[in-house]
Amino acid sequence: MPSHRIIAIDGPAASGKSSVALALAQRLGFSHVNSGAMYRAVTWHVLQRSVDVHQPAAVVAAVEQSKIVCELVDSQSRILINDQDPTSHLRDDNVNRAVSIVSSIPRVRQILVPRMRECAKADNVVMEGRDIGSVVFPETPFKFYIDASPEVRVQRRRAEGQRDEIAARDRADSSRAASPLVVAPDAEVIDTSTLTIEGVVNEIMRRLKQKGLPI
Numbered sequence: 518m519p520s521h522r523i524i525a526i527d528g529p530a531a532s533g534k535s536s537v538a539l540a541l542a543q544r545l546g547f548s549h550v551n552s553g554a555m556y557r558a559v560t561w562h563v564l565q566r567s568v569d570v571h572q573p574a575a576v577v578a579a580v581e582q583s584k585i586v587c588e589l590v591d592s593q594s595r596i597l598i599n600d601q602d603p604t605s606h607l608r609d610d611n612v613n614r615a616v617s618i619v620s621s622i623p624r625v626r627q628i629l630v631p632r633m634r635e636c637a638k639a640d641n642v643v644m645e646g647r648d649i650g651s652v653v654f655p656e657t658p659f660k661f662y663i664d665a666s667p668e669v670r671v672q673r674r675r676a677e678g679q680r681d682e683i684a685a686r687d688r689a690d691s692s693r694a695a696s697p698l699v700v701a702p703d704a705e706v707i708d709t710s711t712l713t714i715e716g717v718v719n720e721i722m723r724r725l726k727q728k729g730l731p732i
C-alpha cells in the first residue's frame with residue numbers, strides 16, 4: 518500500500534476528466550498524473566518509427582526497446598521517450614486514431630502501469646485514466662467515475678477544435694480484454710453534462726470530506 522494519497526478519476530473520452538483532475542489536484546495541492554498521456558506518448562513514439570499499430574508484436578518490440586521515463590515536474594506528470602518530450606504531439610490526429618489500439622495491447626499496459634504506480638510514491642496524486650480505480654490502484658478509497666452524455670462529449674471535443682472519434686474510442690476502450698474502461702464497484706459516479714468544472718470539483722471535494730480525507 519503506497520504511503521501517499523491517491524485519488525482515481527476514471528471515465529470515457531471527453532468526459533471532463535483532465536480539466537477536473539487538474540483543478541482538483543491544484544485545489545488539494547496534489548500532483549496531477551494523466552495516464553492517458555502516457556499511452557498517447559507511447560503511441561506517438563511507435564508511429565514516429567512507422568510501426569504498424571495493428572501488429573502487436575512490432576508495437577511491443579518498439580516499446581520494449583525504448584527508454585521510458587515518467588516523472589513529476591511542477592506537480593504534473595511528464596513522460597520522456599528516448600529523451601524526447603512528445604507533449605506537443607499527444608493530441609495529433611494520428612495519435613487520436615491509434616491510441617486505443619496501442620493501449621489495448623496487454624504488454625504495453627504491463628510496461629506503463631508500474632510507471633504510474635511509481636508516480637504515487639513521489640507525492641499525493643490525482644490520477645486520471647480508464648482503469649485507475651479498477652486496476653492501477655484498486656485499494657484507494659478515493660475513486661470517481663466521471664461521465665457526460667455522448668452529445669456533450671462530442672461538443673466538448675469540437676469546441677477544442679479536435680478531430681477525435683470519441684464513440685469509436687469509447688467502444689474500443691470499453692470492450693478490450695485488458696483492463697477495459699469499467700465503473701469500479703466502489704467508485705462514485707458523477708455526471709458532468711450540466712456541471713461546470715468548478716461544480717464537479719466542489720462535488721468531489723464534498724464527497725472526499727465525507728470519505729474522511731482531511732481537507
Ligand code: DC
Pocket residue numbers: 530531552553554556557616617620621645646647648649686690
Ligand atoms: O484520457 P485520454 O483520452 O487522453 O486517453 C487516451 C487513450 O489511452 C484512451 O482512448 C485509452 C487509453 N487509456 C487507457 O487505456 N488506460 C488509461 N488508464 C488511460 C488511457
